[in-house]
Amino acid sequence: MDPELVSDLGRRFRQLMTEKRQNHGQMPPDNTHTSSPPPAVSQTQAPQPDALYREVVRLSYVPQRFQRQEVLDKALDTLDLGKIYAWADEFEAQDAQLGHQDCVIKGLLKYFKTEFFTWANEPKCSKCGGETQMQGVQGPNEEEQSKGAGRTEIYRCEGDASHIERFPRYDDPGTLLEWRKGRCGEWANCFTLCCLALGSRARWVWNAEDHVWTGVYSETLKRWVHCDSCEQAFDQPQIYAVGWGKKMSYCLAFSSEGAQDVTRRYVRRSEQSLPRTRGSEESLRRAIRDINDRCRAPAGRAKLAEEDEAEERELSAYQAEPARTVPGEERPRESGSTAWKEARGEMGK
Ligand SMILES: [Zn+2]
Numbered sequence: 001m002d003p004e005l006v007s008d009l010g011r012r013f014r015q016l017m018t019e020k021r022q023n024h025g026q027m028p029p030d031n032t033h034t035s036s037p038p039p040a041v042s043q044t045q046a047p048q049p050d051a052l053y054r055e056v057v058r059l060s061y062v063p064q065r066f067q068r069q070e071v072l073d074k075a076l077d078t079l080d081l082g083k084i085y086a087w088a089d090e091f092e093a094q095d096a097q098l099g100h101q102d103c104v105i106k107g108l109l110k111y112f113k114t115e116f117f118t119w120a121n122e123p124k125c126s127k128c129g130g131e132t133q134m135q136g137v138q139g140p141n142e143e144e145q146s147k148g149a150g151r152t153e154i155y156r157c158e159g160d161a162s163h164i165e166r167f168p169r170y171d172d173p174g175t176l177l178e179w180r181k182g183r184c185g186e187w188a189n190c191f192t193l194c195c196l197a198l199g200s201r202a203r204w205v206w207n208a209e210d211h212v213w214t215g216v217y218s219e220t221l222k223r224w225v226h227c228d229s230c231e232q233a234f235d236q237p238q239i240y241a242v243g244w245g246k247k248m249s250y251c252l253a254f255s256s257e258g259a260q261d262v263t264r265r266y267v268r269r270s271e272q273s274l275p276r277t278r279g280s281e282e283s284l285r286r287a288i289r290d291i292n293d294r295c296r297a298p299a300g301r302a303k304l305a306e307e308d309e310a311e312e313r314e315l316s317a318y319q320a321e322p323a324r325t326v327p328g329e330e331r332p333r334e335s336g337s338t339a340w341k342e343a344r345g346e347m348g349k
Helices: 003-024 051-059 062-066 069-078 081-094 100-116 142-146 173-179 184-197 237-244 281-295 298-320 338-343
Strands: 132-138 149-157 164-170 202-207 211-218 223-228 251-255 258-261
Touching (some): 051 251, 051 281, 062 069, 062 184, 100 211, 100 223, 184 211, 258 281
Antiparallel strands (some): 132 149, 149 164, 202 211
């Protein structure tokens, strides 16, 4: 596509998205730029919050990373919109069940996996190009911290023991638009941002067994759709339990609109589940209730509560019916080295 046309497309799209966000009140009021969570929700007359409650409330602040206007703008400036929309048109011609926006997300998934982002195992030595070995994890240095790294992995060159490679793990999705590599944390972080930038409602989905992915609301399918950018997976929620053979306990979804326990979308049979021992089910429900009270503006509450009920019916149905799979759900994990997948119990059956 003509570069000038693409840049014009980006400009008009940004303006449209800004208006849309303002009209829907999607930007949070005053905590837009805070990256660290404010103090815990006040607990008048409520039972003492346990570790699970505190963890879930802490996770509920992650979507604030995606709610900064300048980072959403940067995403639109960085992505190759011409390419994503051309692929979206192709996907749309292939599948009459999906809406245009679903196909835009499929185009974004393809772009992420085939062009934009790179999976990172151990980094190669920048001096000799040889293999490196992990030595441990440190706090980030000043520069890494200023760009939003939470920690830095340290690797030693196998050929020259005096040479050290640092691999900062960035949490800031704005930095990740330039850095463009990492493991599932970086992928899900940056992909969730890009879904929002392209005008979808998106959730960041956290799994207690060390995985994260994205959920996108489909206006056509009228439900939340599983998206895993590392695997270029669209609407294949059983890929972990069936394809990877991964056992899971909690899958929790977070957005600027609140939190939801979505485990039943991903874990549909008892033999796929791990025991939920991080706290009581009551404290999980209470945490979600408190988060939703905090995040949801009074005007939008009734509609979101209706959506919660519809989602509850959907999730209950997965437990009631025999677990069928859709094409692609039974495939093994693509991202990550064999040793790494073995260590995580994700090699499939
Ligand atoms: Zn080296």
